[in-house]
Amino acid sequence: MLRIGTVVLGVQDVRRAAEFWGRALGYVPRDGEPSDDWVVLVPAAGTGTPVALGRSVTPAQEHPRVHLDLYADDAAEQAAEVERLVGLGAVRVDWDSYPEDPDFVVLADPEGNRFCVIDTAHG
Numbered sequence: 751m752l753r754i755g756t757v758v759l760g761v762q763d764v765r766r767a768a769e770f771w772g773r774a775l776g777y778v779p780r781d782g783e784p785s786d787d788w789v790v791l792v793p794a795a796g797t798g799t800p801v802a803l804g805r806s807v808t809p810a811q812e813h814p815r816v817h818l819d820l821y822a823d824d825a826a827e828q829a830a831e832v833e834r835l836v837g838l839g840a841v842r843v844d845w846d847s848y849p850e851d852p853d854f855v856v857l858a859d860p861e862g863n864r865f866c867v868i869d870t871a872h873g
Contacts, residue, residue: 771803813864
């Protein structure tokens, strides 16, 4: 049976992306400092899915086919996490596909990669 080993994101500036995602998720580089082309970030606490950042020359997609969903336990935690992530350099995305009562907030990392913060207690 296959299992997901690592989530890989394409980025233009590996070091900048590593700084953002490391602080956003509490992750650290697996093999020392990031290179200009590649880094694998792992949970500092030791458990969780690694995130790899690879240098890419293609721009981030406005409506990506694959993205990260980050889970919050409730609406208050979701709001606090959105503000924390914005403080780290994420930006709110004016998402044109929100449903009427969304359980998610769409953000973009400093590289423009879209991701969502989900209120898992919603509805």
